[in-house]
Amino acid sequence: MSERLMRGPLLHFLGEPDKDATAVDYQPDALLWIKNGLVHQMGNYASMAAKLTGTQLSKVEDCSRYLMVPGFVDCHIHYPQTEMIGAYGAQLLEWLNTYTFPVESTFNDPVKAAAVSKVFINQLLKNGTTTALVFCSVHPESVDALFTEAQKYNMRIIAGKVMMDRNAPQNVLDTAQSSYDQSKQLIERWHGVDRLQYAITPRFAPTSSDEQLKAAGRLLAEYEGVYMHTHLSENVDEIEWVKELFPKAKNYLDVYDQAGLLGKRSVFAHGLHLCQSECEQLAQTDSAIAHCPTSNLFIGSGLFPMKRLQNHGIKIGMGTDVGGGTSFNMLQTLADSYKMQQLKGNNLSPEQSFYLATLGGAKALDMDEKIGNFAIGKEADFLLLDPNATDLLKFRTSHCEGWRDLLFVLQTLGDDRVIAQTNVMGVSI
Numbered sequence: 001m002s003e004r005l006m007r008g009p010l011l012h013f014l015g016e017p018d019k020d021a022t023a024v025d026y027q028p029d030a031l032l033w034i035k036n037g038l039v040h041q042m043g044n045y046a047s048m049a050a051k052l053t054g055t056q057l058s059k060v061e062d063c064s065r066y067l068m069v070p071g072f073v074d075c076h077i078h079y080p081q082t083e084m085i086g087a088y089g090a091q092l093l094e095w096l097n098t099y100t101f102p103v104e105s106t107f108n109d110p111v112k113a114a115a116v117s118k119v120f121i122n123q124l125l126k127n128g129t130t131t132a133l134v135f136c137s138v139h140p141e142s143v144d145a146l147f148t149e150a151q152k153y154n155m156r157i158i159a160g161k162v163m164m165d166r167n168a169p170q171n172v173l174d175t176a177q178s179s180y181d182q183s184k185q186l187i188e189r190w191h192g193v194d195r196l197q198y199a200i201t202p203r204f205a206p207t208s209s210d211e212q213l214k215a216a217g218r219l220l221a222e223y224e225g226v227y228m229h230t231h232l233s234e235n236v237d238e239i240e241w242v243k244e245l246f247p248k249a250k251n252y253l254d255v256y257d258q259a260g261l262l263g264k265r266s267v268f269a270h271g272l273h274l275c276q277s278e279c280e281q282l283a284q285t286d287s288a289i290a291h292c293p294t295s296n297l298f299i300g301s302g303l304f305p306m307k308r309l310q311n312h313g314i315k316i317g318m319g320t321d322v323g324g325g326t327s328f329n330m331l332q333t334l335a336d337s338y339k340m341q342q343l344k345g346n347n348l349s350p351e352q353s354f355y356l357a358t359l360g361g362a363k364a365l366d367m368d369e370k371i372g373n374f375a376i377g378k379e380a381d382f383l384l385l386d387p388n389a390t391d392l393l394k395f396r397t398s399h400c401e402g403w404r405d406l407l408f409v410l411q412t413l414g415d416d417r418v419i420a421q422t423n424v425m426g427v428s429i
């Protein structure tokens with residue numbers, strides 16, 4: 001039996017702060033008691049200390065300098081794009097052809113895929129991301145490499161082989177049949193192994209034939225519990241292209257809907273330019289949107305209509321979208337989301353931001369029964385955030401009044417230096 005006892009300030013969410021003012025649980029002096037990787041108990045230190053033996057009391061770790069929060073959930077990221085993050089000067093379709101496809105074409109090499117997986121998983125953990133929904137490349141080798149690396153840390157990774165059978169260079173294409181067969185093999189090899197899960201991953205409508213999208217839909221129906229992960233309505237030229245390629249579809253989302261790709265384990269990245277009926281259909285099918293602000297700004301795609309989607313009741317999680325996105329760091333991603341929402345007249349609160357990065361992301365991934373907060377029985381994926389991580393933070397946070405102020409300053413000024421410790425199933429990595 002393994003056990004950890006941590007004492008310090010703690011913050012997590014019991015629900016969505018925008019809807020429920022009592023959803024924020026901040027405890028200035030908490031005890032987090034972990035047994036066998038799960039939250040065994042959590043509550044006010046003084047009232048819980050009485051239950052501890054002398055030996056246990058002597059094992060309590062002093063976290064009074066930190067803030068304990070749940071691990072971050074990244075709902076959309078591309079691991080093969082790690083080496084081209086921050087590439088200059090293009091909007092989506094040109095960016096894909098110039099930078100993305102050439103880099104992704106090299107992931108048929110298992111040695112290369114293993115090397116990049118190492119860097120990628122290390123960056124996730126360093127930045128406090130304990131759960132991620134990840135695009136691999138078209139090559140099955142890329143999926144094996146990523147899952148093998150994630151498994152070493154017992155991480156919650158959902159990933160899949162990209163399916164794409166047209167409108168890209170030959171060396172990143174498969175076919176409807178081969179993508180079906182290879183995805184099936186990968187599902188059988190990896191889905192449900194330790195904390196790993198599989199996502200059927202058609203890249204986006206323009207690079208898949210109707211036949212391939214239907215094959216993806218068949219797979220989704222055949223395997224209970226697997227995910228569907230793709231892009232939706234990111235860029236205006238992309239949307240026009242989808243209209244040309246699928247003239248019979250009512251709208252962009254309808255292309256996926258006709259193939260049976262919507263549902264509670266379906267996650268669509270971006271969703272910037274959705275019409276009313278797309279919003280209604282996302283909500284009705286309990287599908288989720290991954291909001292990727294650093295990417296939307298960097299590749300000039302547009303401003304996310306967060307309030308509008310929330311009003312429709314659509315599940316939203318945060319995505320870094322590396323390498324269209326410019327940071328692995330969730331704090332920086334939240335900072336860009338805040339600035340973007342300012343331009344939309346929406347003052348995104350720090351509690352709503354941190355909710356989206358933790359429990360909101362867990363809900364978007366239909367995983368909130370296992371992760372997302374410190375509820376008893378949940379998997380103990382959590383972080384120690386350091387308010388004194390840099391000289392400026394130390395000075396600025398000394399002027400903070402309360403947890404709300406502190407969260408906002410950490411989000412605005414913070415980066416990977418704030419993540420003092422990342423814990424996966426109760427183990428410090």
Ligand code: GUN
Pocket residue numbers: 078092096100203204231234295321324
């Ligand atoms: N749409 C299709 N492929 C991609 C990709 O790799 N990144 C982004 N941001 N959008 C896409």
Ligand code: ZN
Pocket residue numbers: 076077078231269321324
């Ligand atoms: Zn993406």
